[in-house]
Amino acid sequence: MSNGTAIAAVTATLHNLLISGLHTDIDLQDATVTMLPLDRARDNSNNANQLNIFLYHVLPSGSWRNMGIPGLTRSGVGAAPVLGLNLYYLITAFGQENDAKRPFSHHLMGQAMSTLHDHPLLGADEIKAAYPKNDLWAQIERVRLTLQPFSMEEIAKLWTGFQTQYRLSVAYEAAVVLIESTRATPVPLPVLTRGPADSGVIAQASLVPPFPTIDQVTPPNNQPSAGLGDLLVFTGKNLAGTQVALQFATARLAVPITLPVDAGATDTQMTVKVPNDPANWPAGMYTVAAVVSGNGGPDRTSNEMPLAIAPRITSALPMTASRTTDGNAQLNLTCSPEVRPEQRVALLLGSREILAESFSAQTGDLTFIVAVAVPGDFWIRLRVDGVDSQLVNYATTPPTFDATQKVTIQ
Incomplete structure (x- = not known):
């Protein structure tokens, strides 16, 4: 996902790549790279080597039309594409x-095309450093550069529209750039039962692979997500070894976290406890893989399984909020783990989604402004990067709502 700075971030990253590529050639040390409209790109007083980057066209991506971002769009929940x-x-x-x-x-063009040919994908670190406050580097798809051939007719039409003299040029496509919608969408409460007696279909694989395989990750109390301090149970096949560790990876961490499994692990089951470390375990979606060492061979890595680490509201609940004279209500909450500025944080108040007030540093204190608040009692959930805090107790039959997770607006 990314914000409105995404297009500028791509342009700035291209600018930096071309400067680096040109200056590797001793004959092009004086070359500059500009980002101007073509009718203003070349100053009459400038006789030095120069490349100009001009964004001349933007088209919607056909493969991402009416699509939500995976991980943030949940089944049964509508979201702005x-x-x-x-x-x-x-x-x-x-x-x-x-x-x-x-x-x-010609020398400039050859060096520029060689640089982009050798660099078809924009790196996350390059994008992050190119433009301030952009989060394009964290989007689910990489930005790919592709050379675009032009016919003579297309060249003539293009430069006629620019109303300037033709210069040696080449076109590139940068795709795809994903900009997340800022519109709030209604969010229904979770389904507690699936038909009479909670009937449903459970599909389970029957093939037994010869390598380490994790079939299931089970948080405590049958909850759909885990919290800090929870004991996770991993079941699968071929999980035994001299040393077995689990790697937890997420886009919010530069390096995966590795945890040794608890004593007593078997070939089909192992457990590990998520550390209660709010500063270093951000809430959100993780992937977990087992690394099995020993058995007379190299380390073997299993398949990756998804794991949601849920935030938890640590404020005293239930709580009461009073409306101001303008009809708004302010809710001040504390949470664990701490949230980071690049994370998307929202409070689900009944079926309303309310984004958190902006914050500039990692924090556990959040403020939410409920515009045109309606008096009444509301279930609340804290959503961080698409993962909700626990509202339903799945240990009971049938599941029940946690009566403490409420806010009363007066």
């Missing part, structure tokens, strides 16, 4: 002294 965009750039070369002595524009 992501804005998927394909960006089209024109790279124009201006040679030293207008190529009077040497065809420097």
Whole structure:
């Protein structure tokens, strides 16, 4: 996912890549890279080598039309679709002294195309460093650069529209850029039973692979997500070894967290306790894989299984909030784990989704403004990166709502 800075982040990343690529050539040390409209790109007083990047066209991505972001769009919950965009750039070369002595524009174009050919995917670190306050680097898809061929007719039409003289140019597509919608959407409460007597279909694999395989991750009390301090039970096949560890990876951490399994692990089951470390275990979606060492061979890594680490509201609940004279209500909550500025944090008040007030540093204190608040009692959930705090107790039959997770607005 990304915000409105995504397009600028792609342009800035291209700018940095081309500067680095040009300056590796000793003959192009004076070259500059600009990002101007083509009718203003070349100053009459500028006789140095120059490349110009111009975003001339933006199209919607056909593969992302009416699609939500995986992980943030849950089954049965409507959400505003992501804005998927394909960006089209024109790279124009201006040679030293207008190529009077040497065809420097050709040299520039060749070096630029070589750089982009060797760098077809924009790296997360490159995007992060290129433009402030962008989160394009964290989106689920990588941004890929593709050379776009032009016919003579297309070239003529394009430069006629620019109303400037033709210069040696080449076009590239940068796809795909995903911009998340900021619209709030209704969020229904969870389903407690699936038909009479909670009937339903459970599908289970029957093939036995010869390598370590995790079939299931079970949080305590049959909850759909785990919290800090919870004991997780992993079941599968071929999980025994001299040393067995679990790797927890998430987009919010640069390096996966590795935890040794508890004593008593078998070939089909093992347990591990999630550390109660609010500062270093952000809430959200994780992938978990087992690394099995020993057995006279190299380390073997299992398949990855998804795991949701849920936030927990640590404020005293139930709580009461009073409306102000303008009809709004303010809710101040504390939570665990701590949330980070790049995470999406919202409070689900009944069926309303209310985004948290902005914060600049990692924190466990959150503020929510309920606009045009309606008096009454409401179930509440804290949602961080698409994972909700626990509202339903699945240990009972049938499941019940946790009576403490309420807010009364007066």
